[in-house]
Amino acid sequence: MDCGTCDSADPVQMVKPEVINVNLTISEMAKNMLSDAFGDDRSHALLVGVLSGGCSGYMYDLQIVESTDQDCQELSIDGFRVLIPKASSHLLDGIEIDYVEKLMGGGFKIINPNAESSCGCGESFS
Amino acid sequence: MPNLPAVVGSLFPEVKSLPIAALLDASLTVWRGKDVLEFIDGLSTNKVTELKSGQLIRTIFTDSNAKIIDCVTLFHMGEFVVAVGHLPFLDKLLKHTSRRILGQDVTITDITQRNDLFIEFDCINDSADVGTFSSEGDITRGNITSSYSLIVVGKGNGPINLEKFEKFNQWRIINKIPWHGYEITNSFHPFACGLEDLVHLQKGCYIGQEILARMHSRGRQGKSLSQVDTLTCKPSSITTMGETQSLAIIRC
Numbered sequence A: 001m002d003c004g005t006c007d008s009a010d011p012v013q014m015v016k017p018e019v020i021n022v023n024l025t026i027s028e029m030a031k032n033m034l035s036d037a038f039g040d041d042r043s044h045a046l047l048v049g050v051l052s053g054g055c056s057g058y059m060y061d062l063q064i065v066e067s068t069d070q071d072c073q074e075l076s077i078d079g080f081r082v083l084i085p086k087a088s089s090h091l092l093d094g095i096e097i098d099y100v101e102k103l104m105g106g107g108f109k110i111i112n113p114n115a116e117s118s119c120g121c122g123e124s125f126s
Numbered sequence B: 001m002p003n004l005p006a007v008v009g010s011l012f013p014e015v016k017s018l019p020i021a022a023l024l025d026a027s028l029t030v031w032r033g034k035d036v037l038e039f040i041d042g043l044s045t046n047k048v049t050e051l052k053s054g055q056l057i058r059t060i061f062t063d064s065n066a067k068i069i070d071c072v073t074l075f076h077m078g079e080f081v082v083a084v085g086h087l088p089f090l091d092k093l094l095k096h097t098s099r100r101i102l103g104q105d106v107t108i109t110d111i112t113q114r115n116d117l118f119i120e121f122d123c124i125n126d127s128a129d130v131g132t133f134s135s136e137g138d139i140t141r142g143n144i145t146s147s148y149s150l151i152v153v154g155k156g157n158g159p160i161n162l163e164k165f166e167k168f169n170q171w172r173i174i175n176k177i178p179w180h181g182y183e184i185t186n187s188f189h190p191f192a193c194g195l196e197d198l199v200h201l202q203k204g205c206y207i208g209q210e211i212l213a214r215m216h217s218r219g220r221q222g223k224s225l226s227q228v229d230t231l232t233c234k235p236s237s238i239t240t241m242g243e244t245q246s247l248a249i250i251r252c
Helices: A026-037 A087-091 B037-040 B087-098 B165-175 B209-218
Strands: A045-053 A058-065 A070-076 A081-087 A096-100 A107-111 B019-024 B024-032 B054-060 B068-077 B079-088 B107-110 B117-119 B134-137 B139-143 B150-155 B223-229 B238-239 B245-251
Touching: A026 A081, A026 A096, A058 A107, A070 A087, A081 A087, A081 B024, B024 B037, B024 B087, B024 B117, B037 B117, B054 B087, B068 B139, B079 B087, B079 B139, B079 B150, B087 B107, B117 B139, B117 B165, B139 B238, B165 B238
Parallel strands: A045 A081
Antiparallel strands: A045 A058, A070 A081, A096 A107, B019 B117, B024 B079, B024 B107, B054 B068, B068 B079, B117 B150, B134 B139, B139 B150, B223 B245, B238 B245
């Protein structure tokens, strides 16, 4: 097999989505939960990303991080540092981060106006 | 038919007497990056995250209706993964996957034009060797199942004594093996064309998973791959035509 390991074969050109300045909101319930999670230490940030996969093709990825090697936009919302990877900014503009208190299926939820459809569990969208 | 000097027979002497046919419509892409296996796993039917260097696995990219986008064989080459798919489906596969890469470490290179691909069939691969491949020089031979292997050779270095593809099709009909462009097309879901083995039912979510899981749990998959009598079967259902027997995808 000739795998082009000499790198003379060009990579398939990927369509790079436009980077958008993201606006997002956090519901009061979600803010309360984030306050509990962060405590007084606000040096950490909430990373809101998107990964491929899930029933609908994209999956939300919420993490509390000190830093990340991803190229991100940094927002400050009510004292919370929020990081949005630029590569997925086009999928996250206008979202609201909410928190739903339920025994099953509860937790952080993302309400996304860009999503055409989403999976029943709310973790995946397209 | 490409110009194919004899090499495979000398480097793989055991295949000398086995039938080999050229795959003229196969695609070959290199997938590099630390997130490749996780990325493919999140978008296809089989569990590929445990694939190790020297192993191969087949998996199917499906759309939201669980219809096949492409069925690929992944070769883990150590530093990267090579995917063998169906050339007419490559554009659709790349569109489907590339817009989902986002921030993940995945790059794809099309090396189809650098290689020739062949199918060696009617062989008896040791069960321990199924799902593995070996390379010598620019020849890579992957044991897909116990009865057929895929051979990838640098352009122009393939075997000279080739069987006609029709002979491979005859063998497929007898052994009820679905193939790209015949049964494995964008019109069918994996269960309909006999690829149940490539659908991992415990792996978690991917596009089309809910539909496949529902079909499986209810035991209702609609159509399925069958061997049929060529003369009596409805011609529009036949996917691979043989003289007396054919393959067809028909309602169970």
